[in-house]
Structure formats: C-alpha cells, structure tokens
Amino acid sequence: MPPTAPTRTPDRTRTRPWTTRAGRVVCAALLGVAAAGTAVVGFGGVDADVGPLTAQLHVVLSPGGGTEVDLAPLGRIDLPTHAGPLGLRARVEDVRAGEVGAFVEQGLTSGQAREQVTADLRTAVEDLAVRCALVGLLAAVGACALVFRRWRPVAVGAGAAAVALGICAVVATATFRTGAVTEPTFTGLLTRAPAVISAVADTGDAAEAHARRLGELTGDIAQLYTVLSEPEDDPPSDAVRVLFVSDIHNNPAAYEVMSTLVERFDVAAIIDSGDSTDLGTPAENPLHTAKSGFGVPYVWVRGNHDSNRTQEYMVTLPGVTVLDDGAITEVAGLRIAGTGDPEFTPVKQLQVDTGSEQELAGAGAALAEAVQASAAAGRPVHLAVVHEPRMAGPLHGVVPLVLDGHVHQRRSQVVEGTLELTQGSSGGAGLRAFDSGQALPLTMSVLHFDAGEGELLAVDDVTLSGPGQRSVTLERHDASSYAEDEAAAAGD
CATH class of the missing domain: 3.60.21.10 (Metallo-dependent phosphatases)
Structure with a gap:
C-alpha cells in the first residue's frame, strides 16, 4: 500500500486579526469613519439663502481644504479659507432678481451688507455642520450594525466617527482665515473677474x-x-x-x-x-x-x-x-x-466655426x-x-x-x-x-x-x-x- 499522506491539523493558535477583540475594535473604528466620511460627502449638502442668492453647500474630501464657489458655466472661485482634510463647496443655484434691487436699495453700507451676508452664511454653515454630524453618525451606526450586529462594535464605530468629524471641525475652525476672501483664484470665464473687481474697488x-x-x-x-x-x-x-x-x-x-x-x-x-x-x-x-x-x-x-x-x-x-x-x-x-x-x-473663443x-x-x-x-x-x-x-x-x-x-x-x-x-x-x-x-x-x-x-x-x-x-x-x-x-x- 502507498504511504498515506500525513494529515495536517489546523493550528487553532493562529487567529485572524479581525477575530480578536482588538482587531474588531480597529475594524469597527475604520468602518465607522469610512461610512461617516462617505455619507457626509454624498448626503451632507444643504440649500441656503445667502442675501439674494440661493446656494447649495456641501462638504468634500480635500487635502488642501479651502472653499470653492461654483458659478457654472462662468467658472469657479477658489478661496484658501482653511486647512483640510475637508473642504467646503458652494454652488449658486438661483439669483432672485427681485430681491437684488431691494438688497441694494436698503441703503446699506459695505460693512452692513457684509454683516448681513456673513450672518446668512454663518447660519448656513451651522446647518451644514449639524446635518453632516447627523448623517455621518447615522451612517457609522448603520454600517457597523450591519457588519458586526453587536452593540459594542457599533458604539466603537460611532465613537470613532464622532472623533474624526470633531477633529476635522477643530482643524477647520483653528485654521480659518477671514481675509481669504481677498485672495481668490479664478478659473474659466471668471479669469476676467479681477479686472471687474478692481474697477468696482476703485x-x-x-x-x-x-x-x-x-x-x-x-x-x-x-x-x-x-x-x-x-x-x-x-x-x-x-x-x-x-x-x-x-x-x-x-x-x-x-x-x-x-x-x-x-x-x-x-x-x-x-x-x-x-x-x-x-x-x-x-x-x-x-x-x-x-x-x-x-x-x-x-x-x-x-x-x-x-x-x-x-x-x-x-x-x-x-x-x-x-x-x-x-x-x-x-x-x-x-x-x-x-x-x-x-x-x-455664447463663448466664441471656445467654439469652432462650422460653416x-x-x-x-x-x-x-x-x-x-x-x-x-x-x-x-x-x-x-x-x-x-x-x-x-x-x-x-x-x-x-x-x-x-x-x-x-x-x-x-x-x-x-x-x-x-x-x-x-x-x-x-x-x-x-x-x-x-x-x-x-x-x-x-x-x-x-x-x-x-x-x-x-x-x-x-x-x-x-x-x-x-x-x-x-x-x-x-x-x-x-x-x-x-x-x-x-x-x-x-x-x-x-
């Protein structure tokens, strides 16, 4: 008879990292942070009225941070307002023409107008922060509950998400520069904007x-x-x-x-x-x-x-x-x-004459x-x-x-x-x-x-x-x- 191949008994002393208590904690924390980040970026937007404008604000992952104002199809304005890893994006959805005249005719000084717009924007950012926190925490809880189905990993994932969101908020607040609005970078048709702004400033x-x-x-x-x-x-x-x-x-x-x-x-x-x-x-x-x-x-x-x-x-x-x-x-x-x-x-420089x-x-x-x-x-x-x-x-x-x-x-x-x-x-x-x-x-x-x-x-x-x-x-x-x-x- 041919020799029988030796059978290997499983080494039960070797365990996979995610099966240990410490491994489960790390995995839950990573899953919670990932789920929270994905949810914030995908579902954390809010619509807000800022002066006579209606804008959509949302958070994006951005190593450089900053604020981007999208005025499609005119172009984009980038402002170095704060450090990453989260950036703020604002897209102007509507200009309420009927309110523009009223806004101007109020006779506000530049300081008063700035204060009014700033107050609207501050309220919008606060609403955005609350929504991002809720969306992020709910996503972390849901993802961890779906994977681990135990309350301890769920708590760990939610806690890690809360800490990560808190750190991002602290970094943005600590590095925020109000003077960044005077240092814009323009792209698209808005590259003409500095000359316009200069003329108005004069x-x-x-x-x-x-x-x-x-x-x-x-x-x-x-x-x-x-x-x-x-x-x-x-x-x-x-x-x-x-x-x-x-x-x-x-x-x-x-x-x-x-x-x-x-x-x-x-x-x-x-x-x-x-x-x-x-x-x-x-x-x-x-x-x-x-x-x-x-x-x-x-x-x-x-x-x-x-x-x-x-x-x-x-x-x-x-x-x-x-x-x-x-x-x-x-x-x-x-x-x-x-x-x-x-x-x-509308923009002939970007189009080719086709007869x-x-x-x-x-x-x-x-x-x-x-x-x-x-x-x-x-x-x-x-x-x-x-x-x-x-x-x-x-x-x-x-x-x-x-x-x-x-x-x-x-x-x-x-x-x-x-x-x-x-x-x-x-x-x-x-x-x-x-x-x-x-x-x-x-x-x-x-x-x-x-x-x-x-x-x-x-x-x-x-x-x-x-x-x-x-x-x-x-x-x-x-x-x-x-x-x-x-x-x-x-x-x-």
Whole structure:
C-alpha cells in the first residue's frame, strides 16, 4: 500500500486579526469613519439663502481644504479659507432678481451688507455642520450594525466617527482665515473677474456704487422725459407705434428705459431681436420677467447668446410671443414673421466655426419662403425679425422691412426695396462692456406704422449714454429718408 499522506491539523493558535477583540475594535473604528466620511460627502449638502442668492453647500474630501464657489458655466472661485482634510463647496443655484434691487436699495453700507451676508452664511454653515454630524453618525451606526450586529462594535464605530468629524471641525475652525476672501483664484470665464473687481474697488464701495448708478439711472430717465416731451412733426395720432430693441444682455436698466418709452409713445407692441442673456443659462432667466410686465405684446426671437432653454422660458412668460422656424404672428394690426438664430455661440473663443454662413443664410431663406407663402395666401407680411444681419440677405426684396441686431452698432441699408434696420445694444452690451472697460450706449427705436396699410412712416432712434456720460438724444428719420440717404451715398 502507498504511504498515506500525513494529515495536517489546523493550528487553532493562529487567529485572524479581525477575530480578536482588538482587531474588531480597529475594524469597527475604520468602518465607522469610512461610512461617516462617505455619507457626509454624498448626503451632507444643504440649500441656503445667502442675501439674494440661493446656494447649495456641501462638504468634500480635500487635502488642501479651502472653499470653492461654483458659478457654472462662468467658472469657479477658489478661496484658501482653511486647512483640510475637508473642504467646503458652494454652488449658486438661483439669483432672485427681485430681491437684488431691494438688497441694494436698503441703503446699506459695505460693512452692513457684509454683516448681513456673513450672518446668512454663518447660519448656513451651522446647518451644514449639524446635518453632516447627523448623517455621518447615522451612517457609522448603520454600517457597523450591519457588519458586526453587536452593540459594542457599533458604539466603537460611532465613537470613532464622532472623533474624526470633531477633529476635522477643530482643524477647520483653528485654521480659518477671514481675509481669504481677498485672495481668490479664478478659473474659466471668471479669469476676467479681477479686472471687474478692481474697477468696482476703485469706486470705494461696491454697494454705494450700485446705489449711485441707480441714482444716475433715475436722472437719465428724467432727462429722457425732457428730451421726449415735445417731439416735432409727429406721425398721425392713429399711427401704430412699436418699440424695437435688441441685445439686452441681462442689463436691467434696459427695462427701465423701455418702460419710459412705452408710456411716452403709447407703444402698442415691443419687438426684440434677441440676445437677452449672456450665456443662455436658467440662472439668467429671472432677469427677464419684465418682458411680460409692459402691458403690451412682446415679440421675441432667439439670439446666438440665448439657448433653447432660454427660449423655453420665454414661451412661459405671459404676453410674450416667441417666433421661430418661420412662424408668423399678428400684433397691433402688423403681420410679423421671425426665426431664431440657428447657432448657440455664447463663448466664441471656445467654439469652432462650422460653416455658420451657410446655417445663417439657410435660416433666412426658410423664413423668406414662409413670408412668400403667406403673401401668396393673401396675407402679406409687414416685417421680418431675425437676430444676425447675415440672416437678412434672403429676405431682401421679399418683405418691406427687416429688423435685426447682434453687431451692437446701429445701422441701416436699403436693398432691393427692403429696408433693413440693425439695432445697437439696448443693454449697452451688458457684461460684454467689461471687455473694453467702457459701456456702450443703450439704443432703442420707436417705429411708427400706418394703422391701415402697415407701412413704416418714421423711426425715432433713442440713445441713452452709458455711465459717466448721461446724455440722451432722440433722432427722427422719415421712412423715405433711408432710401434717399442710400442714393446720395451711392452718388458720392
């Protein structure tokens, strides 16, 4: 018989580390800390109101600590507020535009405004700390109970989690620097922010600068009333008056001036050729609720800075008619056709030209076909609205009047019997003004139409200067003068 292999008896004196009492304590402690950390990072966020902002605060694992403010899609601000291992992240979810004015108009000094925001932020951080502690401890208890199913390891895990959270809180508190807010690091589009902050700082006080600008705007509007008080050679009293604006770019001052013009000229409708926003984000939408507050129809087409989400929001505003894909509407006795910009290019530096000329011309051609079809059906269109002048080419000779914007410079031309009016920037180019350090004038126009035929009779071009100039001008053009000026220029 072959020899029998010796059998090995298990060495019962060797034990696995986690089966000893000390091993179980260590494992429970590690599990509790890991569960607490995972829960805090995943479920420790809170929503808080800080001044006129709604922000989401949450804790993240960060060896360097610090505070990160996410202003997507503008970019990010990093502040070296405290040491790790936990960092604070804040994401701005909403800007309550209605409260911004009230916040400024309270007349707070910079110190008072800072105290109010700091108090809101302190309350938010306290709420965040309480939530993180509860979430972390519950996660530690739950994880240890699930694995060990004994009360002693559960107590050890919860205790270890509490100690770890306490140490992180002590480190953050001991290393916290209030002066870190003056040492921000910017990424994304916010790399332009230091120049903006410097410009505001030069005025001495940001809140007081806002208050002064509101005062200047009030003076500007009062001056605007004076300039418009006695216009000469008015068109017939029954003429239909339409306010033409474009490229507001988030500037609330535009709506103040528009309100004045609507009242003074007894405007029957407003036509907006787009670029109401800067980046087409939902956070910008509340800035434009004023569009439905004028008491007259508001016709709007999408610009290249307005996203599809912007357009979806405009559709929900009472009194606002969105024209796209060759849609035609009748407002104040005028048939208006329009289409949105086919491109969305809010940050052109980050995008590649993919044949925009063809896209723009194609959109204009599709609109021209819709205009011709309407005319063939016995419903001629009085004017067409697009955003970019490059969309207007196919409409020349098809419709009497084309309105557009985009270039932030007022101009006009007559081509094949079609008058094309290009508006400047009704919002002074909005945030784009910081690119050059100087705001553009706010430009708007009041168009006077014959009440019966819908023929353009005259145009009043209103120009309101930017900050520091504070001059208001009104220049009236008879409709026939555009063709005369074009002929005179061609003869020179």
